[in-house]
Amino acid sequence: MNSDLKFTSEIKNKTEKLYKKIEGTIPKIEWPTVAPYIYEINKLKKEKGVTILAHNYQTPEIYYGVADIVGDSLGLAIDGDKVKTDKILMCGVHFMAETAKIMSPEKKILLPDFSAGCSLAESITADDVRKLKKDNPGIPVVTYVNTSADVKAETDICCTSANAVKIIESLNVDKVIFLPDEYLAKYVASKTSVKIISWNGKCEVHEQFTDKEIIELRKKYPNLKVVSHPECPPDVIKASDYTGSTGSMINYVKNTNAKDIFLVTECSMSDNIQIENPNINFVKPCNLCPHMKKITLQGILKSLKEENNYIEIDKKIIQRARGAIERMIAVGR
Ligand code: 13P
Numbered sequence: 001m002n003s004d005l006k007f008t009s010e011i012k013n014k015t016e017k018l019y020k021k022i023e024g025t026i027p028k029i030e031w032p033t034v035a036p037y038i039y040e041i042n043k044l045k046k047e048k049g050v051t052i053l054a055h056n057y058q059t060p061e062i063y064y065g066v067a068d069i070v071g072d073s074l075g076l077a078i079d080g081d082k083v084k085t086d087k088i089l090m091c092g093v094h095f096m097a098e099t100a101k102i103m104s105p106e107k108k109i110l111l112p113d114f115s116a117g118c119s120l121a122e123s124i125t126a127d128d129v130r131k132l133k134k135d136n137p138g139i140p141v142v143t144y145v146n147t148s149a150d151v152k153a154e155t156d157i158c159c160t161s162a163n164a165v166k167i168i169e170s171l172n173v174d175k176v177i178f179l180p181d182e183y184l185a186k187y188v189a190s191k192t193s194v195k196i197i198s199w200n201g202k203c204e205v206h207e208q209f210t211d212k213e214i215i216e217l218r219k220k221y222p223n224l225k226v227v228s229h230p231e232c233p234p235d236v237i238k239a240s241d242y243t244g245s246t247g248s249m250i251n252y253v254k255n256t257n258a259k260d261i262f263l264v265t266e267c268s269m270s271d272n273i274q275i276e277n278p279n280i281n282f283v284k285p286c287n288l289c290p291h292m293k294k295i296t297l298q299g300i301l302k303s304l305k306e307e308n309n310y311i312e313i314d315k316k317i318i319q320r321a322r323g324a325i326e327r328m329i330a331v332g333r
């Protein structure tokens with residue numbers, strides 16, 4: 001990190017405890033360039049009354065260093081709705097910041113990098129949903145939160161990977177349109193008798209995992225527990241011991257005696273959980289989400305200072321999309 005900020009003795013002292021906690025993830029030589037950003041961000045967010053939300057895929061210096069609330073997509077939607085400050089800064093991707101805006105339209109929602117997208121959200125448009133509804137009249141539309149506000153506005157109810165099956169079953173229908181993740185749709189279909197009409201969206205990070213790498217890793221680590229995200233391909237899920245949202249994966253790790261774990265998901269999650277579970281060997285490889293990684297300490301500080309990058313959504317879209325998210329929150333996890 002190229003920094004103009006100075007690593008003063010005050011900053012060194014005030015960030016020492018944090019460094020002890022996350023030292024395994026940041027080389028000591030880099031800390032003098034990282035710590036001043038963490039210090040400045042924490043100071044400025046208090047002065048300006050900004051709450052920082054961070055997804056589980058954010059890097060440890062963001063997750064532990066500057067975030068006030070961390071969680072999976074569902075947790076961020078629920079907890080973001082309860083935030084008391086007038087401003088929220090989202091350390092996550094665009095759809096997460098939009099969800100916060102939909103839930104709190106009166107708040108200013110900052111997103112440090114607007115190009116932090118998501119291959120799933122980009123796989124479908126509101127026009128596509130309108131066409132699907134026309135071709136399948138009367139079939140309710142369940143939409144993953146990894147979608148744009150425009151798509152959510154066309155939706156009956158949202159879901160996340162934490163509650164997709166529960167949401168579908170709450171509708172008491174035989175058939176649903178489930179968008180846009182093809183693999184999540186397959187996973188959900190394996191857990192319910194409700195018929196699913198799906199879309200062909202895929203997560204560019206999770207689609208890269210294969211069952212072959214799991215088979216190879218199991219040879220090397222005979223007691224390996226494999227914990228996968230439901231955005232993974234079906235053969236990967238089949239080869240796993242447990243599948244769930246990022247929040248559920250963290251809970252699995254907290255409650256297991258396993259020594260070797262392969263988290264089949266975005267890489268930073270293993271780094272974050274490793275810090276709280278030092279005795280577990282998190283087996284890699286894992287893949288990075290290029291969108292999540294666009295959020296950096298430098299970008300966060302710039303966004304806090306300038307407050308230029310904030311989410312704007314048409315009021316009518318907010319109203320319609322909000323109904324879909326509120327119905328999801330009412331069903332819960
Ligand atoms: P979670 O809802 O499980 O946090 O996942 C969000 C996401 O983008 C996974 O790739």
Ligand code: SF4
Nearest residue numbers: 118119203204205289
């Ligand atoms: Fe989207 Fe996949 Fe990145 Fe999650 S990991 S934000 S689903 S591209």
